[in-house]
Amino acid sequence: MYRISELGERVGLSRTALLYYEKLGLISGKRMSNGYRMYSDMDVQRLTLIQQLQNGGLTLKECKACLEAKIEQALLRDRLQQLDAEIAHKQQARDLLAALLGEKPLSGWHEMLDKVAPDAHLAWLKMQGFSDVDAQRLRWLSKDMNTHESYMADFEQVYSPLDRWGPGSEGDTLAALNALPQKPTSVLEIGCGQGIATTVLAEHLPVPITALDNHQGALDRLMERAKELGYAEQVVPAIGDMSELPFTTQSFDLIWAEGCAYIMGVEKALKYWREFLTPQGLLVVSDIVWSGDTPSEEAAQFWASGYPDMQTVTKRIKQIEASGYRVIKHFALSDEAWQNYYQPLQQRANELKTQLIGSQALIDIQAELDIFYHHKPEFDYQMFVLAKA
Ligand SMILES: C[S@@+](CC[C@H](N)C(=O)[O-])C[C@H]1O[C@@H](n2cnc3c(N)ncnc32)[C@H](O)[C@@H]1O
Structure with a gap:
């Protein structure tokens, strides 16, 4: 038998708390002839059980109902759901700390943060020492700061010999060009890559073309190509970030952006780039879109x-x-545009399969190719020819 102070010590509760429990009928001490209330092992056990139920989120009243077998199933189910949500939340927090220590992959966390707080995510990556370019690539490609460097090395190994870094074809570029209502006199191409569309533009528009990308290697390749084809005087390479354009406003009457607006977000790009267009300015932009409202679960x-x-x-x-x-006009890119991109990419993935065993970059590239093979009718690449309204 225990006095109230001894009972309190055993179960880690204060005297006031125990008196309150007694008032609720959760424990019942026996009054002895000397006036003290004494408690039994049964009270200790009841209190232990109550504490466990409280940990599960039950109030004292609900604990009492539970001990008296009067608790409603619906209430228990509700508490169980709350508990599961709390556990999932804590697990997420634990995963994050483990990932920051390099013990777990960070990709899910980067993806989640990019959805709910994209600007804070980018700022945080820069605080971790990532350059602007790497922070952007991490968001879109590697998605894990712990493995970013090796991911990007593999990624570059796959892509560097390829001319196209996105779907497109000369025919589709020309179809957009022919839809322009007037001939531009100053052109900015954004996300020009290695200049596959740039040289088509240069051939058909005899005006200066500023070609901007944040990848120096791509711009070097672009200039080699421009030289080979005789457009070196016409094309001006510019290293820069599409979301911080190094130009004065209203500088161009045509902005061309194939397969890159998604990088800064299409809506954001549309609004920001508009400032750099003259009042009659034109914008050509391509973007992957759903063909219908109900895509398959896998896609x-x-x-x-x-x-x-x-x-x-x-x-x-x-x-x-x-x-x-x-x-002014919009159309889906041709099958040829997709083949121009995915055929050499698949070939390159096959070539490197034995060399890059277990490479996450190669796994991701193959996953995208497989989605294309199995689900292509569910999505399109649309070219939009637009005029400043
Ligand atoms: C999917 S590729 C498309 C390249 C090219 N327009 C094509 O269709 O082949 C995207 C291009 O955008 C460039 N890029 C990525 N982030 C950028 C940024 N923040 N600013 C400028 N260019 C960027 C990449 O280096 C790459 O060349």
Whole structure:
């Protein structure tokens, strides 16, 4: 038998708390002839059980109902759900700390943060010492700061000999060019890569073309190509960030951006780039879109992580118009445009299969190729020819 102070010590509760428990009928001491209340082992055990139920989120009253077998199943189920949510939350927090210590992959966390707080995510990556370029690549490609360097090395190994870094074809570039209502006199190409579209533009538009990318190697290759084809005087390479353009406003009457607006977010790009267009300015931009409203689960899941902001054409057009443009023409890129990109990419992935065993970059590239083979009718690459409204 225990006095109230001894009982308190055993179960880690204060005297006041125990008196309150007694008032609720959760324990019941026996009054002895000397006036002291004494408690039994049964009280200790009841209190231990109550503490466990409280840890599960039950109030004291609910604990009592539980001990008296009067608790409602619905209430227990509700508490169980709350507990599961708390555990998941804590697990997430634990995973993050473990990942920051390099013990777990960080990709899920980077993806989540990019959705809920993209600007804070970018600022945080820069605080960790990533350059602007690497922070952007981490968001889009490696998605894990612990493995970023090796991921990018593999990625570059796959892509560097390829001419195209996204779907496109000369025919599609020309179709957009022919839809322009007037001939531009100053052109800016954004995300020009190695200049596959740049040289088509240079051939058909005899005006200066500023070609901007944040990848120096790509710009070097572009200039080699321009020299070979005789456009070296016409094309001006510019190293820079598409979201911080190093130009004065209203500098161009045509901005061309194939397969790159998604990097800064299409809506954001539309609004920001508009400032750099003259009042009659034109914008040509291409973007991957859903063909219908109900994609298969597999495709939806893949693009939810690969491109969470992927929209239907109708939704993109609404955003385009709300951002201050008129749609002159839009069309889906040809099959040839997809083949131009995916055929050499698959060939390169096959070549490197034995060399890059277990490479996450190669796994991700193959996953994208497989989605293309199995689900292509569910998405399109749309070219939008727009005029400043
Ligand atoms: C998918 S590729 C498309 C390249 C090219 N337009 C094509 O269709 O082949 C995206 C291009 O955007 C460039 N890029 C990525 N982030 C950028 C940024 N923040 N500013 C400028 N260029 C960027 C990449 O280096 C790459 O060349």
